[in-house]
Amino acid sequence: MRYSSLIFAFAVVAASLPAACTQAQSIPNKEQQISAALLAAPEPERAEATVLGYDAQGKVVTLREGTNSQICRADDPNQPGFEVVCYHKDLEPFMARGRALREEGKNGRELFDIREAEAKAGTLKMPTHPATLHILAGADAQYDPATNQVTGANYRYVVYIPFATAASTGLPERPTVPGGPWIMDPGTHRAHIMITPPAQE
Incomplete structure (x- = not known):
């Protein structure tokens, strides 16, 4: 009986370990997050860019304070695929508001409508000049921290x-040639030019 009880207790403890271990291992360390995030930035801007990433609880935190106009964000370990982004600092109020609303469970059209109303009311500060977001992403992309290389991702602006x-x-409001610029969400706070270069073979 004592042996059986010991085996049962061990099994219970062991069953509780994978979830905790998976959570801890799913978030890359600070240096890996910074290196990966900077791949989305124009190369001359990488050394001085601010970098956001994720703590052990999966919350967005500042991993590195920068001195230039760029803010980069590491890949979200809780989302499938791979995506790192870098954007002009004047977009941060828009981005930060989006993060806050998603934490409240807002998504899709509801999130869009809230930020639209706030931008029109002047309570959400939007850039008064064109501001670029760089995205390196892929649904099946893989990041190798040993080489700081990403395979299977595409770059777009x-x-x-x-x-x-x-x-x-x-x-135009739709792309007319592969990789050509077009405007999305025209007339709204989120109006933006999409530029998606053709995928490299």
Whole structure:
């Protein structure tokens, strides 16, 4: 009986370990997060960029304070695939508000409508100039921390121009050639130019 009880107790403890261990191992260390995040930044901007990442609880934290106009964000370990981004610091109020609303359970159209109303009311500060977001991402992309290389990811640009339209920019609302620029969400706080270079073979 004593042996059986010991085996049962061990099994209970062992069963509780994988979840905790998986959580701890799923978040790369600070240096790995910074190195990966900076891959989204233009190379001349990497050394002085601010880097956001994730703590042990999966919360967004500042991993490194920078001195230039760029803010990079590490890959979210709780999301499938791989995505790192880098954007102009004047987009941070917009990005931070999005993070806060998602923590409240807001997504999709509801999140869009809240930020739209706040931007129009002036309580959400949006850039008064074009501001670029760089994205390196792929649904099946893999990051190798040993080489600081990503395979299976594509690079694209998003240039935010709040409340711009096709008429004000001369851009189409749909891509007309592969990799050509077009404007998405025209006339809203989230109006932006999409530029997606063709995937490299």
